[in-house]
Amino acid sequence: MKKIIAFLLFFLSLLTYLMSIYLQGLLPDWLNNIRLGFLCVVAGGFGGCVYCLRGIYLNACVRKQWSNEWQPWYYIRPFVSVVCGGVSYLFLKAGLLILESNTKPDATQLGFIALAFVAGLNVDKFIAKIEDVAHATWGIEKSRAIKEE
8 A cells, every 4th residue: 555655646746746847837839839738637637646545545544445456446547537637628629528608718727627637536427428428429339337337
């Protein structure tokens, strides 16, 4: 469990470093052109790390049912959360997900980042929503993993 906590704290520090690069205005030009997407990826990562740290706290301390079988999940989940944060940006930018009916420039960017955080925090529900959108838009059937839930 200590290795997982160390990994998650390292991952959080990497995300914090990336955020500090953004806040200092030091993003490379190629990344500066898609800075909102970058922020969504980072926000998704933060959401995933928060979820994992909460999972450790609940399973080890509250429920007293820590299981080493779940270790791969704790290592993989932050990466999946980063991807989901990026995917949330793509779906919002493409207009396949809509945040608000009226447009306010500041609110929209914050909405993108907030949704990315939630996508990283709750990967399962986010993927289910994306599959709903894919089914409604293109007729793509849901994956077996979603159907089994």
